[in-house]
Amino acid sequence: MTAKPIVLQDLPPDLERERLPRHVAVIMDGNGRWAKRQGLPRVMGHKRGVDALKDLLRCCNDWGIKALTAYAFSTENWGRPLEEVDFLMALFERVLRKELREMMQENVQIRFVGNLNALPLSLQAEIERSMADTQNNPGIRFTVATNYGGRQEILHACRAIAQQVQQGLIQPEQIDEALFESHLYTAGICDPDLLIRTSGEMRISNFLLWQMAYAEMYITETLWPDFDRAEFHRALTAYQQRDRRFGKV
Ligand code: FPP
Numbered sequence: 002m003t004a005k006p007i008v009l010q011d012l013p014p015d016l017e018r019e020r021l022p023r024h025v026a027v028i029m030d031g032n033g034r035w036a037k038r039q040g041l042p043r044v045m046g047h048k049r050g051v052d053a054l055k056d057l058l059r060c061c062n063d064w065g066i067k068a069l070t071a072y073a074f075s076t077e078n079w080g081r082p083l084e085e086v087d088f089l090m091a092l093f094e095r096v097l098r099k100e101l102r103e104m105m106q107e108n109v110q111i112r113f114v115g116n117l118n119a120l121p122l123s124l125q126a127e128i129e130r131s132m133a134d135t136q137n138n139p140g141i142r143f144t145v146a147t148n149y150g151g152r153q154e155i156l157h158a159c160r161a162i163a164q165q166v167q168q169g170l171i172q173p174e175q176i177d178e179a180l181f182e183s184h185l186y187t188a189g190i191c192d193p194d195l196l197i198r199t200s201g202e203m204r205i206s207n208f209l210l211w212q213m214a215y216a217e218m219y220i221t222e223t224l225w226p227d228f229d230r231a232e233f234h235r236a237l238t239a240y241q242q243r244d245r246r247f248g249k250v
Pocket of ligand 1: 029030031032033034035047050051054071072073074078092093094096097145200
């Protein structure tokens with residue numbers, strides 16, 4: 002399959018290209034409430050949520066944003082009703098199978114982070130295939146956090162580093178931020194500059210705890226399936242108005 006050349010399209014003229022976030026993270030909240038308001042089963046909200054995510058990915062790609070990370074399934078989400086969990090797993094698999102060709106055409110590099118070994122084997126196979134097929138694509142880095150928990154990721158890194166110390170490969174004094182980050186699932190991806198959370202909840206919910214240290218947060222009452230380009234434009238406008246000091250004056 003041949004990749005299309007990257008053409009940046011339609012960045013709204015009031016946004017400054019040089020001051021766009023390099024990496025946007027999203028907590029896609031409110032699918033269930035959206036469905037309830039429409040008188041539909043909860044899972045229909047997730048289905049519509051996929052459409053909203055596809056639109057956002059395309060928009061980031063069009064506007065020149067280099068990385069997008071979406072929280073698709075947390076380690077706590079296993080506590081949802083079995084039918085909903087099964088629906089989500091099947092949905093992820095179906096979406097991957099259906100969208101791979103388009104992701105290739107649009108140069109997307111997809112990556113999954115989280116404890117992937119606990120996912121259904123057929124989903125693991127689709128995940129591996131999509132990551133392998135897209136790994137050299139030069140476009141946006143699209144990371145999907147699936148069976149992901151920030152604390153669990155930090156513990157996973159700590160264990161790996163502790164083993165290296167135990168084996169005498171490194172000294173405790175050599176453990177610095179760079180070394181620690183190289184053991185996170187997100188190694189090699191810059192920290193998110195902007196976190197967007199929909200449906201008005203004011204929480205991080207165990208998402209990218211280390212990486213989010215200096216992220217600007219944008220929270221909107223809009224439910225995830227209704228999050229569109231106009232909403233994203235508003236989020237970017239708010240971001241560009243922020244004064245990012247990183248702890249300095
Ligand atoms: C939160 O809404 C949403 C989720 C737990 C699932 C989000 C997943 C997707 C949109 C699919 C992404 C798919 C791929 C392959 C990347 P909620 O159910 O918590 O809503 P509520 O708070 O209104 O109940």
